[in-house]
Amino acid sequence: MENKYKLSIVALVYNLEDYLPRCLDALVNQTLDNIEILCVDDGSKDSAPKIVDDYARRYPNLVKAFHKENGGEFTTRNYGLERAQGEYVTFVDTDDYVEPDWAEKLYNAAKENDADMAVCGFERIDLKTGKVVSRDMTGFGNSVKTLSADDDFPVFINPAPWNKIYKREKVKDLRFKNFRGFNDMIFLASSYSRVEKIAFVPDVLYHYFLRYDSQIHSVNEKDVENFKKYLLELKDLYVQEGKYEKMQDIISFLVFLHLGMSVMYRASYDKSIKMGAMLRDTVKYMDDNFKSWRRNKFLRFGYSLKHGFKRFALWGIWWLYRHNMGMLYIHIYRFVIDKLKIDIKW
Numbered sequence: 246m247e248n249k250y251k252l253s254i255v256a257l258v259y260n261l262e263d264y265l266p267r268c269l270d271a272l273v274n275q276t277l278d279n280i281e282i283l284c285v286d287d288g289s290k291d292s293a294p295k296i297v298d299d300y301a302r303r304y305p306n307l308v309k310a311f312h313k314e315n316g317g318e319f320t321t322r323n324y325g326l327e328r329a330q331g332e333y334v335t336f337v338d339t340d341d342y343v344e345p346d347w348a349e350k351l352y353n354a355a356k357e358n359d360a361d362m363a364v365c366g367f368e369r370i371d372l373k374t375g376k377v378v379s380r381d382m383t384g385f386g387n388s389v390k391t392l393s394a395d396d397d398f399p400v401f402i403n404p405a406p407w408n409k410i411y412k413r414e415k416v417k418d419l420r421f422k423n424f425r426g427f428n429d430m431i432f433l434a435s436s437y438s439r440v441e442k443i444a445f446v447p448d449v450l451y452h453y454f455l456r457y458d459s460q461i462h463s464v465n466e467k468d469v470e471n472f473k474k475y476l477l478e479l480k481d482l483y484v485q486e487g488k489y490e491k492m493q494d495i496i497s498f499l500v501f502l503h504l505g506m507s508v509m510y511r512a513s514y515d516k517s518i519k520m521g522a523m524l525r526d527t528v529k530y531m532d533d534n535f536k537s538w539r540r541n542k543f544l545r546f547g548y549s550l551k552h553g554f555k556r557f558a559l560w561g562i563w564w565l566y567r568h569n570m571g572m573l574y575i576h577i578y579r580f581v582i583d584k585l586k587i588d589i590k591w
Contacts, residue, residue: 248332251279252348252410255325255336257318258286262293264340264454269300271342273307277349282308283325284339288315319421319428322406326417333363334413336406340372340454347450351410358389360444361412362436364402367451378455381590382408385445392441394491397543399437400498401591404430408451415439424471426464426511430503431475434496438486463514469523472508473530476500480534497538500531502559502591505538505566506574513575524571539567555591 254272258265272282282304284297294312301310313324322336333355337343347365355363366383370376382403390398406429419435421428464472483489483496505527513520531538541563542548549560565574581587 248330248413250281250331251277251333252281252352253325253329253331253334253413254280254282254348255322255329255334256282256284256339257321257325257336258284258289258293258297258339259315259318259321260289260291260293261340262289262291262296265293265296268337268339268342269296269308271345271347272337273300273304274345275343275348276346277352280307280348281329281331283328284308284310285321285325286310286312287317287321288313317423319423322421326420329413329417331413333410334416335410338407338453340456341407342452344448344450344452348410350446350448350450354387354444354446355410355412358442358444360389360442361415361440362409362442363444363446364409365446365451366449367403367405367408367453368449370452370454372454372456379588379590380449382445383447383449386447387445389442389444392437392443392492394494397495397498399443399495400502400543402433402443404433405453406432407453409433411436411440422475424475425468427472427475427503427508430499431479434479434499435482437492437495438483438488464508464511465515466512466518466523469508469512469527472504476504477534493535493537494541494543497531497535498541498543500535501538501541501544501563501566505531505571506562506578506591509571510575510578513579520575521572524575525569528566528569528571559591 256272286294286297297310301308311324326334333352351363351365364382366380368380369378371378392399416436419432421432480489480496483492509524509527512518512523544560544563546560549556562574565571581589
């Protein structure tokens with residue numbers, strides 16, 4: 246059989262010796278049977294490799310230890326994905342931890358609904374204080390949704406791979422890319438070209454720790470150019486799958502949200518960047534390559550008005566961009582986040 250396991254869990258290991266046992270204890274005690282845990286050590290310099298080997302020795306039928314030269318997060322995930330043998334596959338950061346029934350609830354939701362992906366709720370925790378900063382992905386309830394050109398729900402699924410399981414057959418040839426900050430978004434958006442049904446589990450099953458020393462608060466000019474390059478590769482994938490024309494409003498919405506809004510906001514913190522010129526270049530890029538962003542049916546006034554305050558705010562930002570006032574959006578957004586200390590999650 247091609248699928249030897251129900252679920253392959255790719256655990257990314259790079260140092261973090263203080264947190265690794267907590268994560269691995271949670272994984273080896275999952276209530277779902279017939280799983281494999283692929284611990285991929287990315288050239289750690291502390292005792293993490295020994296910890297991984299110890300768990301592989303203690304749980305020989307469950308934990309597999311791999312050691313590779315340091316290549317970065319994207320190489321580690323790809324390394325595990327290439328070796329996974331489960332019907333479904335997922336990824337875990339080993340400074341986080343999961344609930345004992347995390348795997349079981351996600352797997353059952355996917356299997357019972359013949360879904361290609363399952364998504365659960367998660368919480369963000371400040372590592373230093375232990376305070377829960379926010380909870381996310383609980384609003385879909387126990388639901389199953391089918392991707393279509395008439396529903397923009399995929400745009401509002403968090404891009405991180407760790408609160409999701411993917412049917413491996415759908416994503417086994419996809420790869421995480423070599424660039425900072427938006428790797429997860431490209432992988433998730435790429436999977437939408439193959440995924441048909443997504444099951445949601447509203448329970449908070451994943452605990453994500455915010456380590457502010459590892460957060461990317463800003464991006465540089467090279468990051469922006471890389472992101473643009475990979476967005477074109479994303480478009481090419483949809484063209485190859487014969488889905489671009491049908492899904493172009495979803496794709497251009499993703500491009501506007503992540504490139505036009507998130508990346509431009511982060512880029513504004515790099516004082517070497519001339520933001521006026523970069524905003525003009527970004528608008529031209531979207532006009533040239535994702536033309537439907539200007540007439541996107543999901544961003545129109547009437548549609549946004551019916552879907553709550555955040556959607557109305559998105560319409561307002563879209564309106565500013567369409568009228569060459571993107572810099573005003575940057576100033577407002579930074580004021581809300583930097584001065585009012587409001588963490589906006591779209």
